[in-house]
Amino acid sequence: MRNKTGILLLTIVVTALCAYYLSFSFVSKRVQRDAEAYATDAKGNVNTNKKFSYLDSVRKEPVFNFLGIKYTYEEIQNSELSLGLDLKGGMHVVLEVSPVEIIKSMAGNSKDPSFLKALQVAQQRQQNSQAKFTTLFAQAYREINPSGRLAAIFSNTANKGRINYNSSNEQVIAAIDTEVNGAIDRSFNILQTRIDKFGVNQPNIQRLKSSDQIQIELPGVTDATRVRKLLQGTANLEFWEVWKPEEFFPYLGQLNSILVKQEAANKLAAGKSGNTAAKSNADALTKAAAQPAIDPLTGKPVTDSATADTTKANTVASAKTDSTKTDSLAANQSSQLTRLFPLLQSGLLQANVRDTAKVNALLRRPDVRAIFPANMKFLWAVKPTPLPAAQVGQAKQEFIELYAIKKGRDNKAPVGGDAISDARQDFDQQGRPEVNMGMNVAGAKKWQRLTAASIGRQVAIVLDNYVYSAPVVQGEIPNGNSSISGNFTVEEAQDLANILKAGKMPAPTRIVEEAIVGPSLGQEAINQGLLSSLAAMAIVVIFMVFYYSKGGFVADLALLFNIFFIVGILAQFNAALTLPGIAGMVLTMGMSVDANVLIFERIREELALGVSIKDAIHKGYDRAFSSIFDSNVTTLLAGIILYFFGSGPVKGFAITLMLGIATSFFTAVYVSRLILEYMTSGKKVNSMTFSTVFSKNLFKNFNFDFIKYRKLAYIGSTAVIVLGFVLMFVQGGPNLGVDFKGGRSYLVNFDQAVPASEVRTALLDEFKGSGTDVKTFGASNRLKVTTSYLAEDESTRADETVQTALQTGLKQYSARNPKILSSSKVGATMADDIQKTAVLAVLLSFAGIFLYVMLRFRKWQYSLGGVVALIHDALMVTAFFAIGRLFGLNYEMDQVFIASILTIIGFSINDTVVIYDRIREHLSNHPKSKIREVINPALNDTLSRTIITSLTVLFVVVILFIFGGETLRGFSYAMLIGVISGTYSTLYIATPILMDTIDDEKPKVTATTITPKLATTGKLRS
Incomplete structure (x- = not known):
């Protein structure tokens, strides 16, 4: 093994780093347990306020000493492996900043008919387009008024210096674009500040690229109404006098x-x-x-309980830190x-x-x-x-x-945010950063009065009741143009300019996607995720030892290293672990043994030829490398596309999947080899085995003519797919989830079982006859209600109206105590974007895999066979979603469904590439052979690997389907069909199409290969 020392050192370093970063999670859990113990009364009830008060009190205190380096609880939190909303509970919101009001304000609320009509048309088109609103507006204005000049509408004092009467339409649109982007950035900063003040633990806020949207995740939040008001409230900028x-x-x-x-x-x-x-x-x-x-x-009497609580708090705190150094209420x-x-x-x-x-x-x-x-x-x-x-x-x-x-x-601020006409960061004569602020005519008069009365005093710049700056007035400012100087950095000056502009122009936000997960549902998801993970690991570990004997033990050790690395690296990057992320990790368990299966099958082939155990191991790893590399790259392509085009939990799944592919490759190819070389060193070499009594002669000398039945396979696949799509048409179309069709969805729990059909009938009147679907979700006392009632209205009032209608409709079941566990909302425009993005993701994965396979195998026929098989698998899964509805398997097609399709694509092409690699090897060893002569031998040679890999993944998917919970059941069902279809399509679709389309008369070309050693001799097995 080359670079053995370097690989061993790298393994030790990665292991140590993973252990180091995972230690923060254990320390964080310990502090949280202490907080819970402190907040628990004699009856076992936990006072949430006291718990958070304790955690806040130790936020800046050292709670972990690692080799002399002290970490505060705040630093520990920033480095621990956090849980996603679906595991922890909380609220997920996607806000869209409305550019309409910004454009109207820039135009001075113009009444120009062409301008207003263009805005209206752009709003309508935006519902079915992913283009920027400003682009749609420019197109609409050009169509409505081809000779019209936007400069005539937008050249006003508010836009002075950016737009003049001679500006072209393109220049005006560019200025509008800049202003809209600035408004989104200001909204982002304001929302970030509000959330920080809201007191949420580990919030996540990010601007979504290439859109006017801001994504916010608030773990542990339960008061959705309060959050909506917080996020959608307009910014309140004020200027106040300050007492000396x-x-x-x-x-x-x-x-x-x-x-x-x-x-x-x-x-x-x-x-x-x-x-x-x-x-x-x-x-x-x-x-x-x-x-x-x-x-x-507080001015209130001190009660015995309060005294007891204080004593308890002091006792707990003193056990953790030296409070005499940090307590701001120290007795001295x-x-x-x-x-x-x-x-x-x-x-x-x-x-x-x-x-x-x-x-x-x-x-x-x-x-x-x-x-x-x-x-x-x-x-x-x-x-x-x-x-x-x-x-x-x-x-x-x-x-x-x-x-x-x-x-x-009158208790009002002397000057409000509506007085600001412009604000920007600049530099003074000494080159120091400052902020230049301009005001409109009315604002300038108020500003003159305020500054005249405040010479030598501070004027506070207040946004949402927090003081951002309080400069001292040097003299009366009569014209509204002011410069704010101080010890600013450039970034601080830019931030202050953005704050000032936040009050200048309205940038209303609307919630286009929302999901709320209750804490009880989150705990249930954690339990299901852990159970499915442990069960899947146990099945894979036992099966590998049962089939490969001591070789299986080596693969299991590599698998444990793999899982440890995945979790450790997720902690290192402070990533959030979601339920789909756990599913990705569980799926990785099945797929990670694939590389070891490839290697062990190669080793068994060499041993059957009489090669020594050490040489067999060497040749097995070398000859399997190319197949392992190609198959991992193709799966990685699907994961990358899923990451860039997915959102929320789907993105979490993609991260875990991609990380799992990388760690699987490293542990299977390098870590397992280190273990094997240790186990075969010295006298231990003869005790190493890769077969059991059961598996030793299984698939040996297997000779089946797969190609003979290819046309029958073509007909059978076509018939099943057509049947599925006909059923889908009869059933009224695909069963789309909320994120694809828009609307609102609620998960309702009852104390006793309730028939879904009865609840649907009770809700139809309240939802005004709108499309409403009610189905059992897991347990018989839990229902998922999905409705399109007011789907086009994304306002907070509409949210409250729909939820009130739901609660009214459920009143007749009040004896069974209906309780909303979670809810989600996706606006119509957002749903359309998600749908188009999903289709684009699948198409891009097909294109990416087509190009890579053609690059590696140098013939487009290889790519065609592989991609046709992938399309077959995607259509087969879709068809079985309709067929499954006949048997009560009523699963939705949503973003998680697309994640399963892309995962199946990765798994299926993985199988196909391994067979292609064996075909390439046979053609290299026997240059005069025709491709139809080597396809059946290649299929039979790799059949053991194909069956074993499919079985391990199938075991894992079945475990997910049974124990993973209702949230992942649709994903597991799709994967179940996909694994079976992927194995079948590799044998009966991909390679037969390769044979039917390739020109055998041309000389065979050997593809480039990654491995430095490729077999040049060998027997052609039949």
């Missing part, structure tokens, strides 16, 4: 006096309780109850106020980030509110500021500033 420190500090002095008095009263109460206790326990209890201590923060401070604001003596009203909730509670107290003037309100800065240890006398921490805002008489 010397103006509001006297009020803080009054607050401090109140807190000091309460502290003294608490100490006195504690002292009296102690003296009384010395006299009589009964009297002590009575007086302690009569004179409770007052919490200085002089008063409650200085404990909350440790930098107060330096003139800074800044609090530790973890103490903001305590400060808010303090400022909400009625007696505290009475201290401050009616026109004073407090707002936090949007971001904390890390301060060095020298400033706070503690470890480095994050502090956040609290601003005292001066309200007007």
Whole structure:
């Protein structure tokens, strides 16, 4: 084995890295268990607020010491293997930023008939097109008014410097494009800030490429209505006057006096309780109850339970960290106020980030509110500021500033976001980054009044009640053009310019896709995923040992390494593990042994020829390499296409599949060889076996004429496919899922079984006769309700209307306690995009595989046979979805269905390429042979490998079908049909078509090969 030392070293390094990154997940689970123990009362009930409060308190604390390197809980969370929404529960949302309002605003709400008509036509076309809205708008305007000039509509003061009266239509569209993209970026930044403030653990927000959409995943969220309002609310930009420190500090002095008095009263109460206790326990209890201590923060009596909780919290925290160094309410401070604001003596009203909730509670107290003037309100800065240890006398921490805002008489901001006409990042005369801001006429007048009254004072720039900046006014600004300078970086100046522009132009968002998964459903998915994984692993491990003896043991060790590497690398990249991802990993178990099957079959062939065990191993690995490489590349192509064109859980499946292919190749080709060479070293060489009594002579000298029955196979396949599609037509078309046809879907659980047909009848009236499908989902007491009612309306109001209609229709079953476990929504436009993307993904996979096979085998007939077999498999699976409905197997065609089709394509071409490789080898060894003379020998030579690989994958798919849960049942059913069809098409479709189309009279050309050693001699077996 070449580079043995390098491969061994690489294996050790990868193993160590995987163990290192997986350790973060174990530490994170330990901290979460501690939080749950702290939040659990005597009756075993978990207080969720207390649990999250504990986790927040240790967020910045070291919880893991690895070789002297300390990691905080926040760092641990960022490095652990996270769970997807389908396993953890939560909310998945895809938002689309509407460009219509942006374009209208840029046009100054023009009433030009051609302009309005073009917008209307573009909106209609967008429902059936994946083109950008601005492109559709330009096309529509050109058709409606061929001689029209967009500059006449868009050349106004708001667009000064970008569009003038002489601008061409192309220049105007380019300017609109820039503005729309900027609006999407601003919406993204605003949403990101809102989500950060929402308090969700490990949220995920990303802008989807080549679209106007933003994808958001919020684990653990249950209040969908609140999230919708949070995400779809318009940005509120305001400019406020700020109180000077010397103006509001006297009020803080009054607050401090109140807190000091309460502290003294608490100490006195504690002292009296102690003296009384010395006299009589009964009297002590009575007086302690009569004179409770007052919490200085909330102003409420301290209860026994609260004291107990505090003691418990301190006990748990002290076990984890040195709280005397980090607790911002440490006992050595002089008063409650200085404990909350440790930098107060330096003139800074800044609090530790973890103490903001305590400060808010303090400022909400009625007696505290009475201290401050009616026109004073407090707002936090949007971001904390890390301060060095020298400033706070503690470890480095994050502090956040609290601003005292001066309200007007009507409680409205002096200047609002609608006053902004433009904002951009620029540089001052010294080359330092600054922000230039312009205002419209009305805004400029208000800005002049505000700046005139605020010379030498700060003006706070506030978005959604958070202060983003508070520059000091240097002088009155009469014309609305201002420059904001400070210690900005270029990025910070650009961010501030975007914030200012966020209030300038409306960029409304609408939810075009939504999915909600309840936590109970997520836990159920975890259990199903683990069960199916363990069962599949057990079946594959036992079967490999049963068939290949000690060789099977080697393959099983490689399989364990493979799974360990997959999970470890997913953790290294902080990827989320989803249920389809687990399915991909389970499927990888079956497919990963394929390479070892190829190698072992080659080794068995060499041993049958009398070659020594070491030479047989050497030749087996060398001669199987080309087949393994080609088959993995073709499967990888399907995975790459699935990744780029899939979304959500499907993308998670693609990631796991691609990663599994890479790790399978490494473990099967290199790790297993290291193990084999160790097991055959020295005197152990003769004890190595690759067969059992059962498998030793199985498929030996097998000679079947596959080609003879090819025409019968052509007819049979065509008949089954036609039957399936006729049935589909009779059944009213394909059973499309919500993500392909649009609409809303709900998973409803009942305490007792409910007939699906009865529920459908009860819901038809509430859904106004719209298309409604109700079917049992797994257990008999669980139903999946899918409806097209208000499918075209993607507003929040429509969401609430449909859910209300569902709940009203289910009222007659209230005795059975109906409960919505999860829901999903896909807008009509989004569904159309998903459908087209799915078709494109399948077509691209066909094209990619056609080109690769032609490149590797140098003849287009190889590609044609392979791709026709793949089309056959895809059509066969589709046909059996219709045939299955006759037997109650009513599965939807959705994105997961497309994932199964692409996986089947990868599996099927894998089989075909292995046979092609054997045909190529026979032609290389026997140049004078015709291809029809070597096809049957090649098929028979590889039959053992074909059957064993198909069986291992089939075992795994059956396990998924039985134990994987209803969510994966449609996927498992498609894979079940696909594995059988793929094996059949390799034998009876791909190679026969190769034979029927190739010209045997031409000399045979040997393809290029990856392996450095290819057999040049050998026997032609029949």
